[in-house]
Amino acid sequence: MNLLEELDDALSPGGLLTGSDVTGRAAGVWRSDALCALAIARPRSTEEVSKVLKLCSKHKVSVVSQGGLTGLVHGADASPDQLILSLERMRSIESIDPLQRTATVEAGVTLQTVQESAEEHDLFFPLDLGGRGTATVGGNAATNAGGNRVIRYGMMRDMVLGLEAVLADGTVVSSMNHLIKNNAGYDLKQLFLGTEGTLGVITRLVLRLREAPSSENIAFVAFNSFESVPKMLKHADRELGGALSAYEVLWKNFYSLVTEAPAKNRRPLPSEYPYYALIEAQGSNQELDERRFEMALESALEDGLIVDAIVAKSSTERQNLWAIRDDVEQTFRDGPPVIFDVSLPVSAMESYTAGVKSSLEAQLEDSVCWIFGHLGDGNLHIIVQTPDGKAQQHRKTIEHAVYQPLESIGGSVSAEHGIGLEKKPYLHLSRSETEIRLMQTLKAAMDPLGILNPGKVIDPIQSPSL
């Protein structure tokens, strides 16, 4: 029997897709190209995932796991000789324990479903990002997703208590820990979190839930200089106790873009300032929290940390302020721009961003560089467009201008999106040869045949390119 016949036998009915059932699908939710693969295997259980991997090991066929295909770095791209393993038929919320505050779920469940299921129990799953309706928690885990509230709740890594994964040879490693503290041996889940499907396929997860916050305060503030931006972060962090949940900074030209027609957002503050921030606090008592929040803003104004501020007074106003930060679509008006998610020490941000801008201007006349992001986490989004709207054609030049300066300042070419294929050529800017070699050692030890998402993140250890 050949691999496809064996797979068809191993999977429950309808589990195997081939031909136009494969090529009829888009390669990503924001992509226009089609999927390309030997076939798509859609197991219904960890056991079936194990069977698929055993067969692929036997036939030495590579496997690319796919979740919601919302990734941005070509981390789940497949080629015609590779099998796609889709978690789309493993979507159940197995249980929610309101006392232990955990959710036990299959990896194919969407982030939004987890969020909503938690809400039904007055609980809160803090991970949040634009692709929530499509992105799966398995994908979130495999890429260690970040998002808007990392400053308060950490990244996906910090929200996974336990997981089950299948190794390349089909071995099921079940580490479904429900405990916040567990030092019984190596913390094996770390091998699968953020390793982009190269060391195993995550099939089930135990997620940590939190009590739902019952108050929310949001302000939009303006700064006269970059120097005040991290100082205000410190101030807010100190004055708001543990309640600060987002600190999103917008550079002037991004603020102008998203608050000028044709963008639909109303401008909350004049556009004359060089930097703006959205500050959010989540708490438990609207009256007390509001007082504390306003006191923190008042003292910041008095101290000259901020020069203007507006506080949202209703849920609609709060949504409107977030809508400004989130209106990234405006940068797509003239065509798809080139998008980055770098992170770097806050002390280097002002000179780094100025350097990137002038380097881009020197090489690509009249190019625009919008900057905003999760400054509270050191994470900036940089979006670059050329006047002809064809930034993609200049991708290499743009990538070089953005990535190269990170090396000397200890920055990261990826704060949250991951490496995939797109950033692999730049990984050496953020990680030493020794670090990459250790990643390869792990890969070789756990996937000796090299069949799990091969070529993503790193090359195999024997690669002559290293």
Added chain:
Amino acid sequence: MNLLEELDDALSPGGLLTGSDVTGRAAGVWRSDALCALAIARPRSTEEVSKVLKLCSKHKVSVVSQGGLTGLVHGADASPDQLILSLERMRSIESIDPLQRTATVEAGVTLQTVQESAEEHDLFFPLDLGGRGTATVGGNAATNAGGNRVIRYGMMRDMVLGLEAVLADGTVVSSMNHLIKNNAGYDLKQLFLGTEGTLGVITRLVLRLREAPSSENIAFVAFNSFESVPKMLKHADRELGGALSAYEVLWKNFYSLVTEAPAKNRRPLPSEYPYYALIEAQGSNQELDERRFEMALESALEDGLIVDAIVAKSSTERQNLWAIRDDVEQTFRDGPPVIFDVSLPVSAMESYTAGVKSSLEAQLEDSVCWIFGHLGDGNLHIIVQTPDGKAQQHRKTIEHAVYQPLESIGGSVSAEHGIGLEKKPYLHLSRSETEIRLMQTLKAAMDPLGILNPGKVIDPIQSPSL
């Protein structure tokens, strides 16, 4: 040249100790037996650590890294044919960045020194535990230390942004990341955090610091039933919105022990209740935080979640309440008891603890079992003594009674102390054969000669015992 001569050459002057300089030292700060080893190597730098490991690889001599020797599970025990690698001459705070809120330190610096250095910059390093004056942050990292405020700030794993480690063959892996968000490839630091020196020797660390809290509220409360204990945790978590920093529960007999003569603590609440908790919140505004704290307690009293409560009104009163929780010494009055740090789902706690008590009573007449701990994290400390004060002689019986029931309820034989040698025979109760096999695969890949802290946590992969 033999190993000792080569080591002496490789280390800066005074780096190698032998003979009575070794055996004159205690094997642990709370132990009476002497250190035992081939020699003690005391490098002054990562480079020297690398030289030591290269030489040990060459001579196939095993290496046991040692920090402050405050560990409780024999994780740093050495034998006469092993070299001790002590980090005691690598104690510098290299830098503190108040804006980035990081401390870059050598692994041999004590936890207390890091805490105090952070304080000098109005910052806060949240890890805290009894051995703070002696325990090193390298040891805290290698054992993923926990302590009292895990509920708010996580464990040591969550406070380490980057680290430098030396592999068995002397390779220096420098991952001195300063960023909260960094998804550039595998998160290699996880290989060294909590793996008890079996995969590498941590030499330097980048620690995440927090803004120092400026308000603190502490209450001691009493419960009528265990059912209310986790409900009150949920209530406090919800009502204190981000500020809850400790939730320490005391079973009745431990509370009585530490609040009755000869113990010196004054009793804050009557001793008639079955369970007590110390609840702590750290915030930013004493007035507002106190109001919120008292409101949370009042509503808990109204709802019958708690039946009695007292709020500390001064720093002295706060210290006195913590002193009750921390007066573990009382359990040592009649001789060294047997101490545990298990964790388990909160829903199983009442029946588990009752089961352990009755099983101990059945096997060891008149034995006493005190229970208290970080219930907010699922972590209980169980301390067992026999009426003759010779609990240690019954260690196996006691361990069996405490550990065995954890298997079926998904509990952990170690929430925070680690496995070392002491808990290795019980690791299989918390981890499956497949998980242990994967740990062994990692160990074999990263330390093929098996020279790093061999026999701790797991046996080598070829061991017939597995």
